[in-house]
Amino acid sequence: MRTVDLILKKKAGQKLTREEIDFLIGGTVGGSIPDYQISAFLMAVCFRGMDEEETTDLTRAMRDSGQIVRLEGIRGVKIDKHSTGGVGDKTTLVAGPLAAACGLKVAKMSGRGLGHTGGTLDKMESIPGVRIDLTQEEFVRQVNEHGIAVIGQTGDLVPADKKLYAMRDATGTVDSIPLIAASIMSKKLAVLNDVLVLDVKFGKGAFMQTLELGRQLARSMVDIGRGMGLSTAALLTDMDRPLGRAVGNAMEVREAIDCLKGKGPSDLEELAVAICAEHLVMGGVAADREAASKLLKQKLASGEAYAKFVEFITAQGGSEKALDDMPRAPHEHAFPSPDSGYVGAIDCLAVGHAAMLLGAGRETKESTIDHAVGLLVDKRLGDPVERGEPLVRLHYADARRRDAAAAALAGAFRIDSARPSPGPVVHEVIRP
Numbered sequence: 155m156r157t158v159d160l161i162l163k164k165k166a167g168q169k170l171t172r173e174e175i176d177f178l179i180g181g182t183v184g185g186s187i188p189d190y191q192i193s194a195f196l197m198a199v200c201f202r203g204m205d206e207e208e209t210t211d212l213t214r215a216m217r218d219s220g221q222i223v224r225l226e227g228i229r230g231v232k233i234d235k236h237s238t239g240g241v242g243d244k245t246t247l248v249a250g251p252l253a254a255a256c257g258l259k260v261a262k263m264s265g266r267g268l269g270h271t272g273g274t275l276d277k278m279e280s281i282p283g284v285r286i287d288l289t290q291e292e293f294v295r296q297v298n299e300h301g302i303a304v305i306g307q308t309g310d311l312v313p314a315d316k317k318l319y320a321m322r323d324a325t326g327t328v329d330s331i332p333l334i335a336a337s338i339m340s341k342k343l344a345v346l347n348d349v350l351v352l353d354v355k356f357g358k359g360a361f362m363q364t365l366e367l368g369r370q371l372a373r374s375m376v377d378i379g380r381g382m383g384l385s386t387a388a389l390l391t392d393m394d395r396p397l398g399r400a401v402g403n404a405m406e407v408r409e410a411i412d413c414l415k416g417k418g419p420s421d422l423e424e425l426a427v428a429i430c431a432e433h434l435v436m437g438g439v440a441a442d443r444e445a446a447s448k449l450l451k452q453k454l455a456s457g458e459a460y461a462k463f464v465e466f467i468t469a470q471g472g473s474e475k476a477l478d479d480m481p482r483a484p485h486e487h488a489f490p491s492p493d494s495g496y497v498g499a500i501d502c503l504a505v506g507h508a509a510m511l512l513g514a515g516r517e518t519k520e521s522t523i524d525h526a527v528g529l530l531v532d533k534r535l536g537d538p539v540e541r542g543e544p545l546v547r548l549h550y551a552d553a554r555r556r557d558a559a560a561a562a563l564a565g566a567f568r569i570d571s572a573r574p575s576p577g578p579v580v581h582e583v584i585r586p
């Protein structure tokens with residue numbers, strides 16, 4: 155087989171076989187295919203696409219390029235969730251304990267935040283004492299004893315994605331649905347869970363800017379899951395507004411706790427319940443989504459979900475008392491509304507960017523973050539506001555960072571004279 159022939163084949167819009175895709179991925183990881191040929195192949199995929207079978211073959215080849223985490227020794231139905239990344243997205247901290255409180259097993263490997271989106275590990279590390287570097291034995295034991303553990307990625311999972319992603323970043327080939335779907339799903343499939351629920355965000359603050367693109371990505375990932383024997387569903391959720399009010403690590407943990415106590419923002423609760431309802435039905439715990447939602451709301455109202463959260467973070471080195479000791483930023487600054495009216499649109503990307511500038515997120519992988527800082531969105535989509543009233547409150551430590559964040563927020567809120575009616579957070583659910 156010659157790489158150039160496979161590039162030509164894809165360039166002509168023809169379908170690649172499983173053997174050909176295995177050859178390309180093997181050569182990419184093994185180093186026998188030079189970077190310029192990998193780049194040409196990626197560009198051909200960008201323009202010509204891949205069908206469902208090719209995308210599944212690509213995902214399998216990528217997954218098999220590295221270690222597979224079998225989660226051996228964990229008893230029960232193992233579930234996973236993945237978000238394509240949003241602003242203020244603290245859903246794992248709510249949905250994880252909720253699912254565990256219903257008897258499912260949450261053995262989660264999470265990531266750190268980059269750019270305007272946050273990561274679960276960073277949020278967890280704002281709780282004093284919490285460790286995210288459990289050994290494999292500790293991880294399995296904790297999941298068996300407490301139903302949930304969250305750690306950073308261990309081992310050499312999907313080296314093909316590391317190589318391909320770096321090339322895509324440098325060659326303008328990130329925005330291809332088959333390449334994105336294979337990248338995400340190869341990493342999810344490298345950990346052998348039983349059920350996966352994907353939260354595919356669309357809108358200004360998301361990777362996929364429109365509902366239609368989000369739908370295509372969701373469909374592709376659900377199809378890959380089906381092709382590889384993993385029960386997968388995908389929610390299409392709105393990222394044209396931050397999720398909840400808090401953006402920033404410790405602040406988001408506090409909001410997640412409010413939600414676990416049944417006192418959180420309605421959009422966060424709606425999303426966490428919708429994700430868990432899919433888990434419960436696919437995991438065989440509930441007969442249908444209605445029964446699942448009822449059970450989940452009970453777990454929130456009864457305090458069981460919060461108790462599970464405390465159990466989980468205590469098992470990982472924190473405590474309930476440590477939740478009170480999470481860091482708080484020393485200063486607060488109100489960002490005023492330029493007009494009176496209703497909040498008609500929010501530029502979520504700008505809000506996420508402002509939080510990053512305050513120090514809550516990473517500009518590059520090497521940046522350090524301040525767990526205390528962040529912002530609270532006072533006025534949400536559809537809320538009435540008077541000129542001069544705070545739209546956002548910045549919680550900051552450094553005045554220069556505050557000024558940069560405030561500048562990023564200029565124009566981020568559109569104030570309309572008529573009241574808009576914000577739609578639901580969960581637009582649709584894609585199932586196999």
Ligand code: URA
Pocket residue numbers: 328333334335337338361
């Ligand atoms: N996230 C991923 O993991 N991969 C992509 O290609 C895009 C987003």
